[in-house]
Amino acid sequence: MTADEARRIVADVPDPEIPVVTIAELGILRDVRIEAGTVVVTITPTYSGCPAMDAIRAEIRARLDEHGVADVDVRTVLSPAWTTDWLTDEARRKLSAYGIAPPAPRAAGSPLLQLGVCCPQCGSFDTRERSRFGSTACQSQYVCRSCLEPFDHFKAH
Amino acid sequence: MTMDAVETYAVRLGDDALVLSQRLAWWASRAPELEEDLALTNIALDLLGQARALLGRAGDEDELAFLRSEREYRNVLLVEQPNGDFAQTIVRQLLFSTFQLARYEALVDAADEVIAGVAAKAVKEVAYHRDHARRWTLRLGDGTDESHARMTAALERLWPYTHELFEGDDVDREAGVDPATLYDGWRADVAETLTAATLDVPADGWRPTGGRQGRHTEALGLLLAEMQSLHRAHPGATW
Numbered sequence: 001m002t003a004d005e006a007r008r009i010v011a012d013v014p015d016p017e018i019p020v021v022t023i024a025e026l027g028i029l030r031d032v033r034i035e036a037g038t039v040v041v042t043i044t045p046t047y048s049g050c051p052a053m054d055a056i057r058a059e060i061r062a063r064l065d066e067h068g069v070a071d072v073d074v075r076t077v078l079s080p081a082w083t084t085d086w087l088t089d090e091a092r093r094k095l096s097a098y099g100i101a102p103p104a105p106r107a108a109g110s111p112l113l114q115l116g117v118c119c120p121q122c123g124s125f126d127t128r129e130r131s132r133f134g135s136t137a138c139q140s141q142y143v144c145r146s147c148l149e150p151f152d153h154f155k156a157h
Numbered sequence: 158m159t160m161d162a163v164e165t166y167a168v169r170l171g172d173d174a175l176v177l178s179q180r181l182a183w184w185a186s187r188a189p190e191l192e193e194d195l196a197l198t199n200i201a202l203d204l205l206g207q208a209r210a211l212l213g214r215a216g217d218e219d220e221l222a223f224l225r226s227e228r229e230y231r232n233v234l235l236v237e238q239p240n241g242d243f244a245q246t247i248v249r250q251l252l253f254s255t256f257q258l259a260r261y262e263a264l265v266d267a268a269d270e271v272i273a274g275v276a277a278k279a280v281k282e283v284a285y286h287r288d289h290a291r292r293w294t295l296r297l298g299d300g301t302d303e304s305h306a307r308m309t310a311a312l313e314r315l316w317p318y319t320h321e322l323f324e325g326d327d328v329d330r331e332a333g334v335d336p337a338t339l340y341d342g343w344r345a346d347v348a349e350t351l352t353a354a355t356l357d358v359p360a361d362g363w364r365p366t367g368g369r370q371g372r373h374t375e376a377l378g379l380l381l382a383e384m385q386s387l388h389r390a391h392p393g394a395t396w
Contacts, residue, residue, distance in 0.1 A: 048278050049206025078210060078274030081281070132285055133196035137203065141192065157281055 007032040016055040020098045027086025047137040103156035119144035164215040166332035171211030172232035178204035203282040214271040223388035228371040235318040237377040244307035250290035258283040263334040298354025316359040321366040
């Protein structure tokens with residue numbers, strides 16, 4: 001098996017908490033290579049305590065195993081630190097369709113400045129932050145002032 | 158087990174994060190509102206992730222977390238202090254996360270790649286933790302007579318434990334950053350928040366210390382007894 005073939009197999013592993021997007025689209029999948037017959041898959045966590053990492057590791061192994069690849073090494077790297085700048089345009093589109101406002105481009109300086117969050121239900125920018133912490137580490141809670149719907153926002157990070 | 162300076166340092170940082178994580182996790186289902194339940198436990202989860210990477214740099218994370226005694230823990234005394242009321246939890250968060258953020262910022266360029274990697278991720282996370290504590294401090298300090306009185310009491314209770322944060326030794330200087338160099342920035346930052354919250358900066362007085370040498374307050378033993386009981390009853394158990 002080539003590295004490209006292995007990459008195609010693992011790239012579609014869904015995020016366990018937001019299953020509409022894949023680990024490749026989220027930027028969690030950093031590298032796939034073959035080292036002396038072993039498929040080496042390198043992933044990076046979105047947040048230090050992201051509880052999805054164990055499930056992602058298991059799913060990577062399971063998918064490669066289905067293709068007859070038993071010699072697998074899943075490595076976790078912290079550096080360079082994951083950022084929402086790595087989300088693909090496809091991931092942003094899928095998140096929005098799923099009801100999660102995708103991250104705006106990061107403001108220079110503080111990660112706390114979140115600019116122009118757009119309501120995924122009605123498209124209004126007249127939204128307000130309800131809590132900086134949400135149902136997963138990577139999300140915050142918003143409410144739309146136009147359609148009054150609450151929604152999750154994928155924090156720019 | 159003998160550890161080199163980097164491993165010793167990783168345990169210090171890891172224990173600070175682990176013990177505070179365990180404290181904050183207690184608030185799950187007990188916070189004043191649902192959003193606060195989520196906030197405090199999200200913060201606990203960030204800290205747990207940092208602790209796992211740091212303890213993993215020094216040895217086996219499970220052995221270090223679940224099989225060390227109280228005297229072998231190297232966290233500062235501040236993080237083990239009881240949750241108290243909500244004001245005490247928030248004041249502890251403000252005092253510690255302001256310090257922890259400055260320390261991680263200084264460690265982004267650390268020589269050890271694990272410590273530098275944890276720091277680079279953690280600065281973004283702890284910026285949220287500090288901001289969360291600052292917002293509550295403003296609301297409660299400049300709130301009702303009752304909330305102001307509780308915040309004042311919490312500050313008086315916890316302020317003595319902040320001095321230990323800035324005690325550095327050769328391990329800190331060799332593997333990371335001398336915390337003494339972070340004091341002026343920390344004090345100015347905390348004083349600015351307290352003043353904006355109409356709270357007084359407490360006078361310096363009693364300076365309890367000893368966490369880095371394993372001399373802890375009574376609170377840590379009780380915390381560890383709860384945290385370690387399952388692992389000690391069922392060694393090697395997995396989900």
